[in-house]
Amino acid sequence: MSVTAPLGFRAAGVVAGIKSSDARDLALVVNDGPSRAAAGVFTRNRVKAAPVLWSQQVLAGGRVHAVVLNSGGANACTGPLGFQDTHATAEKVAGALGESAGEIAVCSTGLIGERLPMEALLSGVDLAVSQISRDGGLAAADAIRTTDTVSKISFRRGEGGYMVGGMAKGAGMLAPALATMLSVITTDADVPAEQLDAVLRRATAVTFDRLDADGCMSTNDTVLLLASGASGVTPDLAEFEQTVRAVCADLARQLLVDAEGATKAIAIEVVGAASEEDAVLVGRTVSRSNLLKCAIHGEDPNWGRVLAAVGTTDAVFEADRLNVAINGIWICRGGAAGDDRSKVDLRPRDVTITVDLSAGPHSATVHTTDLTAAYVHENSAYSS
Amino acid sequence: MSVTAPLGFRAAGVVAGIKSSDARDLALVVNDGPSRAAAGVFTRNRVKAAPVLWSQQVLAGGRVHAVVLNSGGANACTGPLGFQDTHATAEKVAGALGESAGEIAVCSTGLIGERLPMEALLSGVDLAVSQISRDGGLAAADAIRTTDTVSKISFRRGEGGYMVGGMAKGAGMLAPALATMLSVITTDADVPAEQLDAVLRRATAVTFDRLDADGCMSTNDTVLLLASGASGVTPDLAEFEQTVRAVCADLARQLLVDAEGATKAIAIEVVGAASEEDAVLVGRTVSRSNLLKCAIHGEDPNWGRVLAAVGTTDAVFEADRLNVAINGIWICRGGAAGDDRSKVDLRPRDVTITVDLSAGPHSATVHTTDLTAAYVHENSAYSS
Structure with a gap:
């Protein structure tokens, strides 16, 4: 379920070998449309990771075809070469899907300051593309974990039968301005990018933004909202916002409960x-x-x-x-x-x-x- | 030594029974003059303990005859009754010394939100008055400790032979705006109150104010500077400021090294x-x-x-x-x-x-x- 609960989305989570463990570390979420409307909110940290700088540009266009996410490295504070790594990752996904890199969002999480092992990562993209499926949502949620002890997933059905699904990772650097986390939220409702953006901003402002586990704001915080329109439902906007907010609140709650070392x-x-x-x-x-x-x-x-x-x-x-x-x-x-x-x-x-x-x-x-x-x-x- | 290193000061530190342990918990510092010029800086926390509210009024007059300090209770968030307790403490000291309460500063440190055991405290004042002496500086420094593992004292000799001495307590709630602490600094230099105030503000701004152990600002922070003039030396103000700053820096360093749980x-x-x-x-x-x-x-x-x-x-x-x-x-x-x-x-x-x-x-x-x-x-x- 998670990001594949709504119609029109496929996902995968694979072991690319970015982490030293044998755990999954690369996730791919593909929006098969018919719509590719998307919105994103990003860390307010002025030191932004390369994938944040990249994805901000992508989201400025209001369309996302796929999101590739890796754990095992934040690709933050890696300079121009780190940005080239993000660009190469997006190009690789675009090539495999037969698309433009301009609609491929990239998210990374893990240690700040080190380059990503690009050979492993790019092979992982091939593997993920070969495995994307309608039931890949759980594997994707698993692949973005760092110190998270459990995967965070959520979904809600909206009025008229559309779905909103989501996944997130958190654990450390959980602070304001999106609570140091990555999250991808999907819906098969038909909502244009501009309205997705307004809904996402309002929903995150009262959920993820009000989570502050350790006061440390990350360089990589990203929340994306992708709409496929595959349900054919054009929801009432206020009702849609409530549904998105419920998914955000549910994910935020899961992040809180699994924050590093927390007992309360x-x-x-x-x-x-x-x-x-x-x-x-x-x-x-x-x-x-x-x-x-x-x-x-x-x-x-x-x-x-x-x-x-x-x-x-x-x-x-x-x-x-x-x-x-x-x-x-x-x-x-x-x-x-x-x-x-x-x-x-x-x-x-x-x-x-x-x-x-x-x-x-x-x-x-x-x-x-x-x-x-x-x-x-x-x-x-x-x-x- | 500590606050009794300069001429014209006597001090005591006694067991009043405010703490549940048998440790010293009440200190008294008396300025025998001839000058009673004094300056003070206080927490910028808007929730101020009763002794801070009281001592701010006293210091507005630029004269301090004695300072009474207790550990074992902060007398913060204790309402009008807590303020009356501080007032009664100052009156008790004033009565014992044959003076006006308007020149008696009060400092408290310990748990926030509980009333002080006034019977024990007032008996302790009598005991302290009976014990004040020229070599009471160490006992006074010992009596203001809470979770401090060691007493913090310092002194420096200035040009022309005047002395600056000081004591401090810190340990927890060590943060900006004076680093959550109490400190009394004394000198036998002859410096009027207005100049003491300028010197103390500049000295604390670059010493205590730049200590931030745990980000938590206290309700009780107080630093007092008392001048007896007993050395007969009227120092060069710039040189005097350097000497006061050296004592502040030395005390701040001691607070840092003894901060709760710190290993670095x-x-x-x-x-x-x-x-x-x-x-x-x-x-x-x-x-x-x-x-x-x-x-x-x-x-x-x-x-x-x-x-x-x-x-x-x-x-x-x-x-x-x-x-x-x-x-x-x-x-x-x-x-x-x-x-x-x-x-x-x-x-x-x-x-x-x-x-x-x-x-x-x-x-x-x-x-x-x-x-x-x-x-x-x-x-x-x-x-x-």
Whole structure:
């Protein structure tokens, strides 16, 4: 399923030999049309990987015939030669499909700063082209994993019978501006590129963009939305956006739960904000407090660390009007101790921290994880 | 020595019973004059502890007779009652010394959100007043420790024979805007309050303010500079500033080395910046990359994580003109791989990461630590 749940898409995931392990490391997603409308959103990091620079150009045209994705190397900070590698990859796919490279998007993920093993990668493209099929979605989702322990896939059926499917990878460098990840979302609805773009921007803004596991923004973040039109359904746009958003939210949730070393999925729910921007700012700032993330790991409802983080923002609030609940217990009221902290049950994996700024009607939720010794071990022992 | 190295100061450090352990937890520093000129800088966190709110008022007058400091509780997020506790503490010291509370500064450090045990604290004030002496500096430095494993003290002799001495505590919540800490610096030079203020602001801006161990800004940061004038020396102001800065830098270095769980002292040296602000911004952003801090802990010269952090700033730079050296080896040149990364020796405790933005003549250095499992353990097991 995943990206092949909608009609008009074929996919493959193969072992190209880019990774030193024998794991799958190259995925291909092909849109057989009749439409090739596409949209993309990319990392806001100013240090962008070669495949991001390439795919931004491709998506500017609003049409994508295929996406080739590799794990085992980010092809970031690799200079002009790295860009040539991406270009050669797109040309190889285009040649195998009998198409123009200008409609081939490229995504890479893995270690920054090293060139890709192009011989292995290009052979892998041949292998993938030979294997693309209507049931290749799972293999493709498997092939884009790095430190992900499981594949992330999702699909939803929309009104009138069209489908939206998707796959994603995350794990490390999970931060703002798309949460350091690759994701390909497909649909057999018939939606033109311009509307796909608007839908994708709005959907990612409230899903992937509100995931901040470790505050580190990647050089490679890419989310693509491809529409084949093969269902013949022209959906209501608002309903279509809801369906795309549901798939994005589902994938984001899977990324969060599988973030490196995480034992808790923490929702920072900011209410009473003077603006949505304030709510997101406060949520993001709280989600980046290492001290708070350690406390939640230790199941300590340390609301003082929440207030200390809120206090570093320029959001509208008065310190003596801040309220904080952890898992529903209002342990901080009016900027001071509230209900008994021993009432807070932090044993479940899911933790909700509610911050009431008492400054307005707006709200937003940012999702993060706890900070664990396992995160440290994974990121000190593994060059990724 | 420490705060009692300069003439005109007495100090004490006693066991008041604020901490549950039998460790010293209350310190008193008294300026016997003839001058009582003083200056202070405080946390920029908008959630400020009661003693910060109080001491800001005291310092507005430019005169401090005594400073009372406690560990074992931050008296932050404690509401109007917490402020009354601070006020009562100052009144108690003032009464014991036969003075006005308006010249008594108060500092607190420890867990946020809980009231202080005032009975123990006020008895401790009596005990401290009875013990203040010319050699009480070490006991005072010991009494302000929280998770600090060692006391931090420093002193320098200035031209003409005046002295500058200081003590500090740090360990957790070590971040910008004074690096989450308390510090009292004393001098027997004769310098009026207005000039002390200018000197202290400039000295802390390039020392404590450029320390960022864990990105978490405290509610209690306070640095006080008290001048007794007892040496009779009126120093050259530029020379005096250098001496104060040397003491601040020495204390900041001690805070860094003793930061919670740290095994590496990392200097992020940003050169080639278009402005000093850009250099500090880039240094601070790199110092907050959990992924990079984990990599340095694992002695992995992962320069890609440096570039990924630089790319999230709005400093002036071009991605393909960035150069990065780790411990002197330029492993990234022109935004791509440079010298062989195996040449980088990351075994020493001190690590220097040089980021060349190739955008101008300005530079700055921000100091941070690695991220370790010990930091996670300390901050998940200990409510602080």
